Amino acid sequence: MRPIVSVRNLSKTYRIGRLRNTNPTLRDALVGAVNSPLSYLRQRDDEGTTLQALRDVSFAVEPGEVVGIIGRNGAGKSTLLKILARIVKPSAGEVDIYGRVGSLLQVGTGFHPDLTGRENVFLNGALLGMKSQEIKRNFDEIVAFSEIGKFLDTAVKYYSSGMYLRLAFAIAAHLEPEVLLLDEVLAVGDESFQKKCREKIKAVSRDERTVLFVSHNMKAIADLCGRVLLIRSGQLYEGTDPKSTIAEYLDEVAAAEARPCDSGSNAIRSADIARRKSDIARMISNNT
């Protein structure tokens, strides 16, 4: 089968600059250009001033796959999604996507507090790339999914945070692109709403649509994903199956947690971690 998403040798380098230059002003730029006209060019090669968020990442995703992306904070998961969502440009490499992309990197982006729920559905829908016909067609379903009921014509600034998030997720859940990118959006609402969100993702994948999502919730990853990619400081790792990749990741986290502790509490910590790992292993085997 031909892949719907093809990522080849993708790299992203952030120029973080020297510390005193983190927030350059026009004056700094002018003064710097006068003082040392060549430093700007030199700085690019300087290893100390750059941050390699992604290194030579390649993978392909087939239509209908649900791919989980896991990794520790700062490993480059979000950078990868942002590149696929076209928010950030890669420094090198290529991506080809054979379908429309919808992305939800933050729930409720572009919501305006003074607009009503109804108005925000249209604004947010347009922002996420829905045609207004598409929004109108799905409007009743979005409202029902969000469970906000009679508050539809109330300004969202008066919403509780739960209502706000539910409405925002409901809009995004009705995106109909071929490829859906989700960043840590499952941590929304109470347990029953989260369950509803997971059901929705399953329904989306049954529709032969492709989902890539980032999460720290290993239960959700194990539950939903047919495939798991692990990113470690910008590099991609994929085990033979989702279970082994998740286990690899948990080992890593455990090792990192154990390191900074003094030897006295280490034994307690590692026992704790071992217990948690076995919990998760049991949970995964229950699901499969």
Place this chain on the structure above:
Amino acid sequence: MAISENSSLSVSRQREASGSADSFRENAYESSPLPLTPVIKIRAAKRWTPIGLGEIWAHRELLYFLVWRDLKVRYKQTLLGVSWIILQPILMTLVFAVFLGKIARVPSDSVPYVLFLYAGLLPWTFFTNAVATSSHSLIASAEMITKVYFPRALVPLAAVLVRLSDFVVASVVLVVLMLYYGRPFTRAILLAPFLILHLTLLALGLGLLFAALNVKYRDIGTVLPVLLQLWLFASPVIYPASLVPPNWQWVYALNPLTGIIGGFRAAFLDLGFDWRSLLVSFAITIVLLVYASFVFRRMEDEFADVV
């Protein structure tokens, strides 16, 4: 990065309205074969390319919603709502009419000074507000820019269009003043729409340029109000261009607002057009707009990293 939306992709998706709203659509997604060429190509940043007009056209609905949002919010947040749009140029007209018309007795090409002033302050107010809000627009939308993809030029463009709608509303007052002072509407007024378009393009050019620079160099936001204030006095807004000595007229014409604001006033009050300064102004506007779109496109790649 070259992004091409391939419009040839046609996915037929017939969705039935599902009966119970809570049930998820179980009907199978009609998966069509994958298109042969990528719908989206993502490549590393290229240097100099112009703004993708096709992308902007493809997102025209979002542009509409951005303008709609700003208008709606303003109407909800302020007590006087729409009346502010008219009050701003009226109040400025009153102030200048008292200080310049009554006290300094500035000449006004034999037109009642209040009418003369309003015909200049109306396009000026549009221009200065459009440049100021669009320059600030990207920073104000930082959250959207770092979380959603859309052509970034929509943001300053929407800001200019919001101000353009203000301008249309405030124009009513000019018509009322014309009737009050018994000025006839002549054929010259037919040129007014083109002058408004011209002024919009100039404001958009500066808006794109400053908005992009402002993301990286926040100083722009501080300097701009001062520059705009100076520009008011360097343009024929509160005094006629004829006040400038003849041997300085060519320098004066290098200010693109000289041709446009002079021309706008001439269109309404039938004062005769200064074609030379209009032509100079048009040339400057086009060059500026093209340059701004290249600069914007180039810096656009970094917005999400920097803002």
